[in-house]
Amino acid sequence: MATIKANNPALKTWIKVPKNSDFPIQNIPFGIFSYQGSSPRACTRIGDTVIDLSVLVELGFFDKLRLEDASVFHAEVLNDFISLGKPVWRKTREHLSWLFQEDNTLLKDDKEAQKQAFYAADKVVMHLPVQIGDYTDFYSSMEHATNVGSMFRDPKNALLPNWKHLPVGYHGRASSIVISGTEIHRPKGQIKPADVELPFFTPTRQLDFELEVAFIVGGNTQMGESVTTENAEDYIFGLVLFNDWSARDIQAWEYVPLGPFLAKNFASTISPWIVTLDALEPFRTATPKQKPEVLDYLKFKGKKNFDINLEVSIAPDKGKESLICKSNFKYMYWNMSQQLAHHTVGGCNMRVGDMCASGTISGSSPDSYGSLLELTWKGTKPLKLKDGSERKFIEDGDTVVIRGYGEKDGIRIGFGECVCKILPTKK
Numbered sequence: 001m002a003t004i005k006a007n008n009p010a011l012k013t014w015i016k017v018p019k020n021s022d023f024p025i026q027n028i029p030f031g032i033f034s035y036q037g038s039s040p041r042a043c044t045r046i047g048d049t050v051i052d053l054s055v056l057v058e059l060g061f062f063d064k065l066r067l068e069d070a071s072v073f074h075a076e077v078l079n080d081f082i083s084l085g086k087p088v089w090r091k092t093r094e095h096l097s098w099l100f101q102e103d104n105t106l107l108k109d110d111k112e113a114q115k116q117a118f119y120a121a122d123k124v125v126m127h128l129p130v131q132i133g134d135y136t137d138f139y140s141s142m143e144h145a146t147n148v149g150s151m152f153r154d155p156k157n158a159l160l161p162n163w164k165h166l167p168v169g170y171h172g173r174a175s176s177i178v179i180s181g182t183e184i185h186r187p188k189g190q191i192k193p194a195d196v197e198l199p200f201f202t203p204t205r206q207l208d209f210e211l212e213v214a215f216i217v218g219g220n221t222q223m224g225e226s227v228t229t230e231n232a233e234d235y236i237f238g239l240v241l242f243n244d245w246s247a248r249d250i251q252a253w254e255y256v257p258l259g260p261f262l263a264k265n266f267a268s269t270i271s272p273w274i275v276t277l278d279a280l281e282p283f284r285t286a287t288p289k290q291k292p293e294v295l296d297y298l299k300f301k302g303k304k305n306f307d308i309n310l311e312v313s314i315a316p317d318k319g320k321e322s323l324i325c326k327s328n329f330k331y332m333y334w335n336m337s338q339q340l341a342h343h344t345v346g347g348c349n350m351r352v353g354d355m356c357a358s359g360t361i362s363g364s365s366p367d368s369y370g371s372l373l374e375l376t377w378k379g380t381k382p383l384k385l386k387d388g389s390e391r392k393f394i395e396d397g398d399t400v401v402i403r404g405y406g407e408k409d410g411i412r413i414g415f416g417e418c419v420c421k422i423l424p425t426k427k
């Protein structure tokens with residue numbers, strides 16, 4: 001593959017970038033923002049500056065790029081931009097990188113244009129970056145699947161017989177995926193604890209987060225057509241952090257035989273900035289060894305995992321954050337290319353904006369488990385927070401924050417935050 005110039009660690013920008021920012025000039029993520037009630041439109045971010053791409057188009061800063069349709073940046077979601085295809089995403093990111101480099105005076109010396117296009121990140125509202133047609137959730141961390149299998153079934157046969165032969169997944173609910181910062185109400189449903197005879201209706205008593213990373217599909221496929229592991233990455237626009245909220249008590253009662261339903265469909269939270277696969281190129285790493293050997297359509301060449309540090313914190317109402325989990329996206333047993341190849345091998349069509357989440361990402365050490373279910377081992381080992389309180393599961397007023405970043409050659413490429421506060425059940 002040709003070198004991606006925008007990834008050069010030596011690049012510097014004339015925009016101020018605070019130390020340890022997730023958004024150096026080597027990132028150039030894409031998002032959708034609005035300011036003081038304006039209509040949402042496309043943007044990127046460097047340091048703490050949000051840059052309005054629709055204004056850059058209006059002022060001619062994209063002319064050199066000769067985009068077939070520059071109006072895509074005026075749209076309220078990125079689907080039309082993403083539909084232009086991988087060569088255009090790459091060209092656009094390279095162009096933005098060029099525009100903001102230290103020695104490029106084109107926009108640097110145009111204070112009037114900056115006044116129109118630049119916003120302070122803490123003054124804008126971020127929106128869902130894509131219209132999500134379908135959402136699929138995988139179950140691709142072996143450590144997570146093993147932990148859950150041990151708790152709910154049998155530690156000796158924690159993984160079901162299919163697990164190492166195919167990336168297990170289910171079709172989730174797209175309508176309740178919300179942007180970071182959106183508060184959600186504790187969900188209700190049927191539960192049946194082991195010590196009672198009949199189920200009853202209640203707010204969940206076992207609300208949990210799931211630490212995940214999701215990819216956004218970047219190309220349409222036709223029904224009957226399959227994506228191969230070799231070309232799968234042409235169909236992946238970029239990644240976001242993903243909190244797949246779960247109600248464990250509702251899940252335990254409802255999930256047999258068709259899998260999760262109300263336990264998962266009430267909400268999932270995503271981070272607002274889509275970090276492109278191009279920007280994550282420096283963090284490629286090998287997929288863990290797969291044994292037994294997989295079927296031909298799941299075989300792949302090259303490094304398909306990504307070394308992205310992940311962490312989760314909980315802050316009680318008006319309290320300080322406590323870091324409760326450190327994991328890494330590289331732990332995934334099944335990589336995204338295999339997930340997409342498997343998803344489409346039967347002929348299922350994909351559409352631009354579809355979202356595929358990894359499944360909870362746990363590592364092998366107990367502090368790397370990506371859910372409270374595992375961290376507290378079904379509530380039997382409560383966690384202690386900084387304020388002295390204990391958590392078995394999420395309480396009303398708690399805020400869960402997921403962060404993620406890769407770091408190499410002194411360059412940190414991050415996602416920002418995926419934040420959500422839990423409110424009491426809606427009456």
Ligand code: MN
Nearest residue numbers: 137210244359
């Ligand atoms: Mn999940």
